[in-house]
Structures are given as structure tokens and as C-alpha cells.
């Protein structure tokens with residue numbers, strides 16, 4: 510049985526440390542009774558030390574939105590994995606569409622980041638998604654396969670037991686509506702089958718595949734009704750504790 514998970518990347522929507530601390534406190538308060546779903550928040554790098562003190566001893570974990578592709582050395586402006594580990598990061602988001610588009614991340618650097626996160630005992634959340642154009646031309650699955658194979662290249666079975674796959678169709682990020690739940694379910698089955706081909710049934714059945722892209726409290730209920738959607742990756746609509754709680758409840762199947 511795959512455990513459900515709900516997390517939120519704050520991107521740079523939350524752009525003050527103090528605002529971030531307040532939100533982390535409100536969110537952790539609002540979900541403090543939840544023990545059947547894993548939860549995490551991904552603030553921007555410099556907020557992590559402060560947020561970690563707020564979330565320590567709560568049921569909400571924290572992590573980072575990115576990681577350096579190199580362990581250490583002359584890489585100006587990067588944040589090394591060891592530092593993130595020392596800050597108690599449990600999850601590292603890797604290869605989000607915005608990183609690929611605005612910061613020229615390639616499949617090769619993404620693969621290096623995945624390996625480094627794992628080597629440092631952190632859980633990589635590997636993001637993949639097709640563009641609107643891919644979808645129109647009916648080649649979305651080719652992109653997903655390519656990205657997935659690149660991201661996971663060189664991982665062994667033990668690594669694969671830790672990885673989380675985040676399906677984030679680019680055309681559904683930053684919109685008013687999420688992708689349709691049946692469409693997402695179909696893609697998640699496709700991704701799980703791809704994993705099965707490479708790593709076998711047992712790994713595929715146990716790997717967590719979450720969906721992200723305009724998730725809100727209403728569509729969360731529909732998305733979480735599907736067997737292969739194991740959790741939700743929330744952006745804008747998770748920036749209020751009340752919404753975050755509702756989305757967590759959707760993941761638990763507890764909605765009034």
C-alpha cells in the first residue's frame with residue numbers, strides 16, 4: 510500500500526522569511542492531527558534554517574526546490590547537497606519545468622542532482638511533464654519517457670525505492686484548472702508501466718507518483734479518487750493553511 514503524500518513548493522511566491530515562518534506555523538498547526546499522510550513544504554533556500562525550527566517536532570517535513578549538480582567545488586551560486594542535508598532537508602525537488610525553462614537545466618544535470626540527493630540520504634522528487642505542443646501533436650508520452658529514463662539513469666533498486674515521481678504537465682502549471690483526473694490517471698499508469706519495464710513489478714507497484722499543476726481543494730478530491738495518483742504537489746493554492754489542510758484531507762479521502 511503506497512502512503513499518500515501532499516507537499517507544497519512555495520517557489521518565490523513567499524518572498525519574505527517572516528511571512529514564510531508565519532505560514533509554516535499556520536500550516537503545521539492546521540494539520541497537526543494528521544498521521545495518515547506524509548506532508549512537506551519547500552521554501553526558498555535561505556528560509557530553510559528558520560522554517561526548520563518551526564517545523565521541527567511536527568508532522569510536516571521540509572526540503573529544497575533545487576540542489577547543486579556537483580558535490581562541491583567552484584560552482585558559484587550553487588547550494589551543495591551536504592548543506593541541505595545538514596539543514597534537515599528530507600525532500601529535494603529536481604527538474605521542475607520552471608528550472609528547465611528559465612535556468613536551462615538539462616536531463617543530464619538533473620540526473621546528477623538526483624544521484625547527489627540520494628547519496629546524501631534525501632528523497633528526490635523528480636519532475637516530468639509534457640508541453641501543450643507535445644500534447645497537441647500527441648507526442649507527450651515520448652517526452653515523458655525520455656525525461657524519466659534520463660532522470661533515473663544509473664539508479665539501482667534501492668535508490669528507486671526512495672524516489673518520488675512528480676507528473677507536472679507544463680500546460681497545467683499556473684492555470685485556473687488542473688489537468689483532468691482521468692487524463693492524469695492514464696499518464697500515471699503509463700509512468701508506472703515504464704518503471705516496471707526497467708525495474709520490475711515490485712518497484713513499480715511501490716513507487717510514489719504524485720501530480721502537480723493548479724491543484725486546489727476542489728480538484729484535489731477528484732484527483733485523489735484515482736488509484737494511481739499517490740499524492741499532490743501544490744503551488745499557488747497551497748499558500749493558505751486552510752487550503753493546504755483541505756488538500757491533505759482530500760488525500761486522506763476525508764472530505765465532508
Ligand code: PGA
Nearest residue numbers: 682683721722723744745
Ligand atoms: P501551481 O504550481 O499549483 O501554482 O500551478 C504547481 C507546480 O508547479 O508544481
